Amino acid sequence: xxxxxxxxEVQRVDLVSCPEGWVDIKQLPYYEMLVRRDKGGKLFFDxxxxxxxxxxxxxxxxxxxxxxxxxxxxxxxxxxxxxxxxSNELTLKTLDPRVGxxxxxxxxxxxxxxxxVKNFPSPASSSSEDNGNEHTx
Numbered sequence: 001x002x003x004x005x006x007x008x009e010v011q012r013v014d015l016v017s018c019p020e021g022w023v024d025i026k027q028l029p030y031y032e033m034l035v036r037r038d039k040g041g042k043l044f045f046d047x048x049x050x051x052x053x054x055x056x057x058x059x060x061x062x063x064x065x066x067x068x069x070x071x072x073x074x075x076x077x078x079x080x081x082x083x084x085x086x087s088n089e090l091t092l093k094t095l096d097p098r099v100g101x102x103x104x105x106x107x108x109x110x111x112x113x114x115x116x117v118k119n120f121p122s123p124a125s126s127s128s129e130d131n132g133n134e135h136t137x
Contacts, residue, residue: 006027006028006029006030007026007027008026009026010024010025010026010072010073011024011025011026011106011110012024013025013102013103013106015099015102015103016102017096017098017099017101017102018076018096018098018099018102020075021074021075021076021099022074022075023071023073023074023076023103023106024071024072024073024074025070025071025072025103025106025107025110026070026072026110027070027110027111028066028069028070028111032069033111035065036062036065036066039058039061039062039065040058040059040061040062040065060089060092063092063100063104064089064092066104066107067086067091067092067103067107068086068087070107070110071086071103074086076099078094
């Protein structure tokens with residue numbers, strides 16, 4: 001039978017943006033991807049006079065979550081020679097943006113984000129166009 005559970009192996013990524021730097025990344029299990037999606041975006045409706053709709057994307061929170069849960073190991077240090085702690089949100093506040101973006105891209109690639117977006121509709125777009133009508137051929 002085909003395996004359908006998350007891979008436990010890590011993938012070593014040698015960082016171009018930080019010579020001699022590397023990170024070992026791992027896949028999020030599906031449940032953790034759902035948690036990240038749920039907490040990574042909020043939709044608010046104000047039904048008062050304005051009828052305002054506000055969508056909040058919590059990108060910083062979502063990336064912090066991914067870095068904390070996907071980086072299994074690394075050799076990256078701060079200016080004092082201390083190993084970076086990706087479970088601490090302050091780490092991302094001091095991280096070189098080139099390094100952060102390269103790690104972000106590696107995590108996205110590991111999870112096939114572009115492929116998932118193309119082939120996996122979001123719950124909001126999944127069949128609302130049908131308006132409950134059945135299609136007959």
